Amino acid sequence: MKKSNDFVLSFFGLKEGKHIFEYKIDKQFFEFFGFDEFLIADFKVTLEFIKKSTLLELYFSSQGKATVACDVTNEPFELPIEGALSLVVKFGEEFNNDNEEVLILPHGEHQLDLSQYIYEMIVLAVPQKKLHPGIEDGTLQSDILKKLEELSPDKNKEIKDTDPRWDDLKKLLIDKKK
Numbered sequence: 001m002k003k004s005n006d007f008v009l010s011f012f013g014l015k016e017g018k019h020i021f022e023y024k025i026d027k028q029f030f031e032f033f034g035f036d037e038f039l040i041a042d043f044k045v046t047l048e049f050i051k052k053s054t055l056l057e058l059y060f061s062s063q064g065k066a067t068v069a070c071d072v073t074n075e076p077f078e079l080p081i082e083g084a085l086s087l088v089v090k091f092g093e094e095f096n097n098d099n100e101e102v103l104i105l106p107h108g109e110h111q112l113d114l115s116q117y118i119y120e121m122i123v124l125a126v127p128q129k130k131l132h133p134g135i136e137d138g139t140l141q142s143d144i145l146k147k148l149e150e151l152s153p154d155k156n157k158e159i160k161d162t163d164p165r166w167d168d169l170k171k172l173l174i175d176k177k178k
Helices: 027-032 113-123 132-135 143-151 164-177
Strands: 009-010 017-026 040-051 055-069 076-092 101-107 109-114
Touching: 017 027, 017 113, 027 040, 027 113, 040 101, 040 113, 055 113
Parallel strands: 076 101
Antiparallel strands: 009 109, 017 040, 040 055, 055 076
């Protein structure tokens, strides 16, 4: 996918004040960044853009859902994702994006590519561990889940074969406490 101009905001002709922009984000947007964890993606991003005489304020918010694979069973499920990001754009001698919350654009710039900020906002809102809701409530019927339960050690069963060396060490601890 080529870089799209759909996410380039030209603020040169805008009046000072508040402006609202909306963007539809799908799986193809994430493929551009090489992010392939979303099987299906459907997001709505709202940008509240405030233009002032010396700086720009951007407030992003996203709502949507993505179909992802469960980290335990690899079963696909729909994950609701919401994110928010705020950014202040100032003007200076040269481009500087070292700070997460402040972007410095060179004097004379009249547009800003928002795609990286939208991408980061959504991807950082994805939970670290993605669990199918059927695992938590016990409704998911999966071959992988059955096999995991089969292979997991039974907590109620006592281990019959213990190493006698450990038993001797445990006795030393008990004797020391007395």
